[in-house]
Amino acid sequence: FDNEKVTVIFVLGGPGAGKGTQCARLVKDFHFCHLSAGDLLRAEQNREGSQYGTLIQTCIREGTIVPMEVTIKLLEHAMAAAMREGKTGDGWSEDRGRFLIDGFPRKMDQALKFDETVCLSTLVIYFSTTEQVMLDRLLERGKTSGREDDNVESIKKRFRTYKSDTMPVIEHYASLGKVAEVNSSGSVDSVYKLVGDVVEDIFSGGKY
Ligand code: UP5
Numbered sequence: 001f002d003n004e005k006v007t008v009i010f011v012l013g014g015p016g017a018g019k020g021t022q023c024a025r026l027v028k029d030f031h032f033c034h035l036s037a038g039d040l041l042r043a044e045q046n047r048e049g050s051q052y053g054t055l056i057q058t059c060i061r062e063g064t065i066v067p068m069e070v071t072i073k074l075l076e077h078a079m080a081a082a083m084r085e086g087k088t089g090d091g092w093s094e095d096r097g098r099f100l101i102d103g104f105p106r107k108m109d110q111a112l113k114f115d116e117t118v119c120l121s122t123l124v125i126y127f128s129t130t131e132q133v134m135l136d137r138l139l140e141r142g143k144t145s146g147r148e149d150d151n152v153e154s155i156k157k158r159f160r161t162y163k164s165d166t167m168p169v170i171e172h173y174a175s176l177g178k179v180a181e182v183n184s185s186g187s188v189d190s191v192y193k194l195v196g197d198v199v200e201d202i203f204s205g206g207k208y
């Protein structure tokens, strides 16, 4: 994708930090196309005839990372479809696609590959909070979510992978000056105030 035509914002943060919740709010105010890598993987897992179903299911339950080829292909297809259907970017200019890519890249190899083969990201929004907050939220959600990874054993493994594989990605983008850290411990509304300002700032120059 041509960086003149698309703006990509990565949304990172630990399991249950609030990525999906805040992205849903940002979509309403800023007309992004929101793509959650986890949601795309879960949809692929359930797609009839998918050759990756079992692989994805195992990775998600074990809190490990699905091989990047699978995830990047799903993201690229979803971005292309959104561009084709004109589902993005009606907020500021007609011809720019604005994407919030949620829960990706979670590992350095994915980050480098995406930058190289898909497009460069403009910004990384990093939702930070404590493991206790994340655990409480996920266990609460687990009562009704039906997500196979919302149980204590899987959550512990997700925390481990997050620390070993995803924190280095955040540090990498921080060293490039691309990370906006947002404390996501507060209420949904108070976190949204913080993140809304960050996005407002990015767009106020008219460049993205
Ligand atoms: N909630 C949210 N904000 C709140 C607030 N401020 N106050 C109180 N409650 C709040 O929120 C989680 C829960 O908390 C919800 O019930 C919400 O109402 C409440 P949510 O917004 O869903 O948090 P989010 O950060 O999106 O949590 P999620 O569980 O989706 O994060 P993960 O990063 O663990 O999950 P994801 O779907 O991204 O990935 C799942 C798995 O897929 C990974 O473990 C991995 O195995 C695989 N994967 C890959 O292999 N590669 C990828 O690139 C991506 C995923």
Ligand code: MG
Pocket (backbone or CB within 6 Å): 019, 020, 036, 038, 103
């Ligand atoms: Mg999510």
